[in-house]
């Protein structure tokens with residue numbers, strides 16, 4: 001079995017374990033995105049805000065290598081922010097979400113990125129996600145606005161829907177691939193480009209229709 005090191009501490013695991021965190025304003029859909037990725041379902045109904053932090057383990061196979069994503073779901077509410085900060089430092093990857101129907105959640109992305117740059121490691125993998133893409137009639141943020149912001153910060157971007165599942169698997173798989181390729185780079189292999197990978201996957205037949 002090929003193993004690679006995700007934890008910088010030097011420990012090797014039977015399955016490489018990578019620490020991923022979901023962050024973003026309260027109500028953008030972090031818990032729902034994780035439930036959709038883990039269980040393939042969406043639980044509609046009243047919104048119950050996450051208190052503190054919790055995690056789910058999920059194994060993703062990348063090029064025949066098993067990568068265990070230990071995914072931490074954080075509380076978006078301001079009062080839990082200090083708890084979240086404590087986890088940034090150990091993160092290998094961060095999925096930063098806004099809600100495409102909420103301008104404030106989009107406007108706050110810059111503040112989230114400032115925090116991430118302050119507390120997380122410099123080489124952390126960051127991905128920006130515009131969630132609730134199924135709610136097109138309530139859209140407040142155009143897709144190109146999300147793309148532009150992501151370009152400004154040089155982070156990959158996609159719109160997702162925790163309700164329909166669109167792009168959910170792709171978001172986590174792209175992160176796992178990026179982590180694996182950073183750790184294992186065969187000399188003859190072309191460098192993995194996460195942006196190109198995402199664009200190629202989006203163009204595949206059957207991928208990514210929002211309805």
Ligand SMILES: Nc1nc2c(ncn2[C@@H]2O[C@H](COP(=O)(O)OP(=O)(O)OP(=O)(O)O)[C@@H](O)[C@H]2O)c(=O)[nH]1
Pocket residue numbers: 024025026027028029030031032033043044045046047048049050051074075076077131132133134135160161162163164
């Ligand atoms: N239509 C639609 N609703 C969504 C989607 N994702 C989440 N929701 C709804 O948005 C509300 C908030 O979702 P959560 O997943 O609890 O949000 P959160 O970001 O975890 O919130 P905190 O725990 O407070 O940080 C819930 O009512 C969800 O059902 C989505 O992709 N589409």
